[in-house]
Amino acid sequence: MAVREISVVCAVDCLILLISFLIFPVQMLKGKRVIITGASTGIGEQMAYHLARMGAHVLITARTEAKLQKVVTRCLELGAASAHYMNGSMEDMALAEDVVKEAKQLWGGLDMLILNHIGYTYFNYFDGDVEYIRKLLEINFLSYVAMTVSALPMLKESGGSILVVSSTAGKIGIPFVAPYSATKFALDGFFSSLRQELIIENINVSITLCILGYIATETAEKTVSHVMQKPGAPKEECALEIIKSGALRKRELYYPYTIVRIALLIRDWAPEFLDSLTRNSLNVENVKKS
Ligand SMILES: NC(=O)C1=CN([C@@H]2O[C@H](COP(=O)(O)OP(=O)(O)OC[C@H]3O[C@@H](n4cnc5c(N)ncnc54)[C@H](OP(=O)(O)O)[C@@H]3O)[C@@H](O)[C@H]2O)C=CC1
Numbered sequence: 001m002a003v004r005e006i007s008v009v010c011a012v013d014c015l016i017l018l019i020s021f022l023i024f025p026v027q028m029l030k031g032k033r034v035i036i037t038g039a040s041t042g043i044g045e046q047m048a049y050h051l052a053r054m055g056a057h058v059l060i061t062a063r064t065e066a067k068l069q070k071v072v073t074r075c076l077e078l079g080a081a082s083a084h085y086m087n088g089s090m091e092d093m094a095l096a097e098d099v100v101k102e103a104k105q106l107w108g109g110l111d112m113l114i115l116n117h118i119g120y121t122y123f124n125y126f127d128g129d130v131e132y133i134r135k136l137l138e139i140n141f142l143s144y145v146a147m148t149v150s151a152l153p154m155l156k157e158s159g160g161s162i163l164v165v166s167s168t169a170g171k172i173g174i175p176f177v178a179p180y181s182a183t184k185f186a187l188d189g190f191f192s193s194l195r196q197e198l199i200i201e202n203i204n205v206s207i208t209l210c211i212l213g214y215i216a217t218e219t220a221e222k223t224v225s226h227v228m229q230k231p232g233a234p235k236e237e238c239a240l241e242i243i244k245s246g247a248l249r250k251r252e253l254y255y256p257y258t259i260v261r262i263a264l265l266i267r268d269w270a271p272e273f274l275d276s277l278t279r280n281s282l283n284v285e286n287v288k289k290s
């Protein structure tokens, strides 16, 4: 084939991919059974609303019952096929397993597991508190593993998807988030390895790792708006991109795309340069040692 023909074929392929992404088939998620953790606020809450509009069944989790009740009510108004919640702390691995059992009882199966919750995160110099790191690893990492283990049999049966919400701080070293960063790097190690094993064993369960930059959620703004030089990206769009990338079974999502992608490209070739870019992108003088 001539070079010209090859480029035409490639261009058509790219166009089809682009169109399928732009007119994302909302129908794809109609009637699907989805668990979303950490869905009482922020990105998780927005994901629940998008899935409700798409006609999915949703089971949401977090600690605060009153907030979960409100989100469930809104999901039903928006057109969810069904909406349920389960409240409790993900420090407790029994809850992680019980949520999956609840999905089995409610729907008899599961199509999508969205792992999104995180424990309290400070943005400051590491204070030497090892117990806090242990607790954060339990909430942000071990509970993700526990839920995955419990959900895998149902996901294998449905050919489903696991979406793991991570961060730029789970790919590159960012100051003031040492404990949080450790939990997010752990997710990359575990889920990227597991993905390989699923492929080797021909198991049709996809794993999408979502690498997010600064997103304008209430918690994030409260925690870092004084050190960030630009506003966060919109949580509604972020939530939709996460769902799309999971439904399209992508390996990783980068959002906002350009900044995260460029940072990751620089990471392996000029790490010191990326470190200094990162430090310079923050108003470090506003971080007061506590
Ligand atoms: N916002 C940002 O800038 C960025 C966010 N991310 C990632 O996106 C995801 C969502 O972040 P965001 O929307 O900002 O977070 P939010 O703080 O808005 O939401 C966190 C959710 O987790 C729940 N939660 C907190 N502690 C626990 C616990 N111990 N057990 C169970 N649930 C708990 C909260 O509800 P409740 O308190 O009621 O339990 C809430 O529903 C996270 O994985 C985060 O790492 C990644 C990069 C940037």
Ligand SMILES: CC(C)CCC[C@@H](C)[C@H]1CC[C@H]2[C@@H]3C(=O)C=C4C[C@@H](O)CC[C@]4(C)[C@H]3CC[C@]12C
Residues within 6 Å of the ligand: 121, 122, 123, 166, 167, 168, 169, 174, 177, 180, 212, 213, 214, 219, 220, 223, 224, 259, 263, 277, 278, 281, 282
């Ligand atoms: C290449 C660089 C320019 C990118 C720097 C971007 C940095 C500053 C961005 C990327 C990921 C962001 C954090 C994050 O992942 C999640 C949370 C949890 C939330 O509860 C509190 C805020 C916090 C700590 C975000 C703080 C700002 C971070 C470090």
